[in-house]
Amino acid sequence: MLKIEDLHVEVDGKPILKGINLEVEAGQVHAIMGPNGSGKSTLAYVLAGRDGYEVTKGRVLYKGQDLLEMAPEIRAAGGLFLGFQYPVAIPGVSNIYFLKAALNAIRKHRGEDPLDAIDFMKLSKEKAALVQLPDELTKRSVNDGFSGGEKKRNEIFQMAILEPSLAVLDETDSGLDIDALKVVAEGVNSLRGPERAMLVITHYQRLLDYIVPDVVHVLIDGQIVRTGDKDLAKQLEKEGYAEVRDAQPL
Amino acid sequence: MTKLSPQTLLGSLPTSFETGPEWLRALRGRAAATLREQGLPTKRTEAWRFTPVRSVANAEFSPEQGSAPSLTSPVPEGVTARSLRQVLEAEPTLLEGRLDLGGPPTHFAALNTALFSDGLWIDVPAGVAIETPIELVHAIPTSSERGVAYPRVLITVADGAELTLIETYAGEDAGQLTNSVLEVDLGRNAKMSHARVHENAGLQVGRVDVRQDADSNYRSTVVTLGGALLRFDVRCLLQGKGAECQLDGAYLIDGEDLVDHHTLVEHQASHCRSRQSYRGIVSGNGTAVFDGIVVVHRDAQKTEAHQENRNLLLSETATVHTKPHLEIDADDVVCSHGVTVGSLDEDQLFYLRARGIPEDLAHSMLTYAFLESIVEGVSHEPTRARLREALLTRIPHGDRVRGFT
Ligand SMILES: Nc1ncnc2c1ncn2[C@@H]1O[C@H](COP(=O)(O)OP(=O)(O)OP(=O)(O)O)[C@@H](O)[C@H]1O
Numbered sequence: 001m002l003k004i005e006d007l008h009v010e011v012d013g014k015p016i017l018k019g020i021n022l023e024v025e026a027g028q029v030h031a032i033m034g035p036n037g038s039g040k041s042t043l044a045y046v047l048a049g050r051d052g053y054e055v056t057k058g059r060v061l062y063k064g065q066d067l068l069e070m071a072p073e074i075r076a077a078g079g080l081f082l083g084f085q086y087p088v089a090i091p092g093v094s095n096i097y098f099l100k101a102a103l104n105a106i107r108k109h110r111g112e113d114p115l116d117a118i119d120f121m122k123l124s125k126e127k128a129a130l131v132q133l134p135d136e137l138t139k140r141s142v143n144d145g146f147s148g149g150e151k152k153r154n155e156i157f158q159m160a161i162l163e164p165s166l167a168v169l170d171e172t173d174s175g176l177d178i179d180a181l182k183v184v185a186e187g188v189n190s191l192r193g194p195e196r197a198m199l200v201i202t203h204y205q206r207l208l209d210y211i212v213p214d215v216v217h218v219l220i221d222g223q224i225v226r227t228g229d230k231d232l233a234k235q236l237e238k239e240g241y242a243e244v245r246d247a248q249p250l
Numbered sequence: 251m252t253k254l255s256p257q258t259l260l261g262s263l264p265t266s267f268e269t270g271p272e273w274l275r276a277l278r279g280r281a282a283a284t285l286r287e288q289g290l291p292t293k294r295t296e297a298w299r300f301t302p303v304r305s306v307a308n309a310e311f312s313p314e315q316g317s318a319p320s321l322t323s324p325v326p327e328g329v330t331a332r333s334l335r336q337v338l339e340a341e342p343t344l345l346e347g348r349l350d351l352g353g354p355p356t357h358f359a360a361l362n363t364a365l366f367s368d369g370l371w372i373d374v375p376a377g378v379a380i381e382t383p384i385e386l387v388h389a390i391p392t393s394s395e396r397g398v399a400y401p402r403v404l405i406t407v408a409d410g411a412e413l414t415l416i417e418t419y420a421g422e423d424a425g426q427l428t429n430s431v432l433e434v435d436l437g438r439n440a441k442m443s444h445a446r447v448h449e450n451a452g453l454q455v456g457r458v459d460v461r462q463d464a465d466s467n468y469r470s471t472v473v474t475l476g477g478a479l480l481r482f483d484v485r486c487l488l489q490g491k492g493a494e495c496q497l498d499g500a501y502l503i504d505g506e507d508l509v510d511h512h513t514l515v516e517h518q519a520s521h522c523r524s525r526q527s528y529r530g531i532v533s534g535n536g537t538a539v540f541d542g543i544v545v546v547h548r549d550a551q552k553t554e555a556h557q558e559n560r561n562l563l564l565s566e567t568a569t570v571h572t573k574p575h576l577e578i579d580a581d582d583v584v585c586s587h588g589v590t591v592g593s594l595d596e597d598q599l600f601y602l603r604a605r606g607i608p609e610d611l612a613h614s615m616l617t618y619a620f621l622e623s624i625v626e627g628v629s630h631e632p633t634r635a636r637l638r639e640a641l642l643t644r645i646p647h648g649d650r651v652r653g654f655t
């Protein structure tokens with residue numbers, strides 16, 4: 001599904017990612033953990049195609065194709081989804097119509113007919129119920145005046161509607177209370193399947209109790225310094241990043 | 251045909267100038283004297299620095315035509331709408347002291363004062379709240395000759411009364427000059443919601459003078475969608491304690507067009523609030539000018555005044571001159587002003603694209619949203635719908651945004 005090979009990325013001439021290697025297969029859930037500023041969001045943004053990141057070395061294959069060549073909307077149409085760490089508010093653009101535009105743009109790209117208003121409303125109601133997003137929020141402007149937790153729920157709501165094949169979730173659990181965390185995790189789990197994969201960025205082992213990962217990576221200073229199974233997350237929680245890094249340096 | 255210079259215009263004054271009540275003749279006489287002395291503004295006139303009226307002033311115009319604005323339907327019961335000319339003939343004392351609310355007129359307003367031959371007086375008596383909006387249409391005549399119109403409107407909303415007024419200025423011929431003056435007098439606790447829409451408006455110089463008593467509320471939204479040269483001056487005098495005004499504007503400028511908004515809000519009494527939000531999109535070789543002044547007099551304690559001008563530049567050859575400023579003589583006030591001139595927000599664009607929305611559609615969605623937030627403030631739903639539609643037909647790829655709004 002996703003193959004990252006020796007990826008080096010600079011921002012404003014400053015190296016941030018320093019040789020990332022990562023392979024995610026269909027059906028798998030990978031977790032990425034790491035201290036603040038280690039480059040997790042940078043990796044997520046590079047995968048989604050945000051401007052301002054210069055890839056100085058390496059490549060990324062998505063479903064066998066060169067991902068870095070594609071415009072962000074083409075990546076999305078190809079089934080890539082980024083759940084933002086800090087979702088931006090867009091006053092004046094209604095959440096629900098924005099999402100309909102997104103879904104239909106993706107469907108068009110795939111050669112499918114657009115969903116009409118009635119079918120879309122049905123789908124939206126069903127998915128909003130799944131992540132317990134109040135109806136009122138689906139109609140408001142995108143993330144405008146949403147609380148931190150509501151924004152995160154809205155990300156998962158969007159993911160549930162777009163049904164991506166690869167979801168990159170950047171700290172979707174941050175700022176969520178325990179109940180919301182369960183709701184979000186259920187939303188994510190309901191999307192798991194043999195055809196889909198997920199890259200879950202988190203600081204907390206807690207999330208991984210609900211979304212049990214197949215593989216856990218530790219990213220420190222732009223490099224993956226350790227890879228293990230779900231127990232690695234537990235060890236990190238107990239011992240901290242420094243211990244884990246020093247216990248087994250590169 | 252005659253040139254629009256004060257000399258030629260005033261040289262051939264219409265007969266209306268010599269008729270009418272004594273006070274009106276004096277008023278017109280003072281306006282004419284001011285004009286002879288000042289002439290029309292030039293590049294050296296500070297308030298007209300960016301707005302070249304010389305090209306207008308030197309053009310040849312046929313004498314006045316079609317100046318009386320028309321009502322789209324009879325006014326609701328309780329309200330009167332009368333021809334200014336008729337009132338001036340029959341009961342001139344009713345209007346004495348009410349046609350120079352904004353003080354001695356200058357430049358174009360002086361020209362209007364000297365030369366207007368008819369107009370409209372809408373009066374809402376005390377305590378009458380009109381829900382149905384009154385719609386005024388200023389049709390800009392389509393003719394091969396360039397004409398000048400001097401629409402003159404007086405609105406009086408007495409104590410506790412309410413009015414919604416929708417004005418539309420529209421035409422096809424960019425050669426017409428409309429030089430309008432609109433005066434608004436709001437009594438205590440009076441309320442007025444005022445929308446002005448300028449579509450294909452040719453050459454326009456318009457002035458709105460608002461005088462507000464205690465606890466009155468004036469809200470205006472000016473939307474300009476095309477016009478070679480549009481210059482609007484709005485002045486609100488907050489004379490009574492607790493008066494509020496909100497002045498909003500949305501402009502879409504393209505080609506060689508120029509839109510110039512000048513606002514002046516004077517806080518003369520305490521506990522008044524004013525809010526201004528002007529937003530526009532400038533592309534092609536277009537020019538936007540915004541000059542907003544908030545004056546807080548010494549006694550106007552507990553004033554709250556906010557002023558904002560935001561511009562989206564969509565081409566390298568588009569120009570924005572913006573200058574909001576505050577003159578504050580009181581000490582217990584909350585005031586703010588802000589200006590932005592820029593392009594679309596990169597984070598918002600990326601968010602939309604990361605969800606699969608193509609770049610050009612994402613641009614259109616954000617462009618539309620930027621102006622829609624102003625249009626949203628128009629209280630009259632059919633007008634709001636019409637404006638949204640007009641925006642969609644004018645922004646790039648707007649038709650694709652339709653259905654997503
Ligand atoms: N636009 C930028 N300009 C300069 N430095 C940047 C920019 N974006 C990111 N960085 C730097 O890159 C490094 C990695 O940032 P990134 O956001 O990827 O960290 P992170 O692992 O997601 O951290 P957190 O856990 O706090 O979210 C940081 O040192 C950050 O300051």
Ligand SMILES: [Mg+2]
Nearest residue numbers: 040041042085
């Ligand atoms: Mg981050």
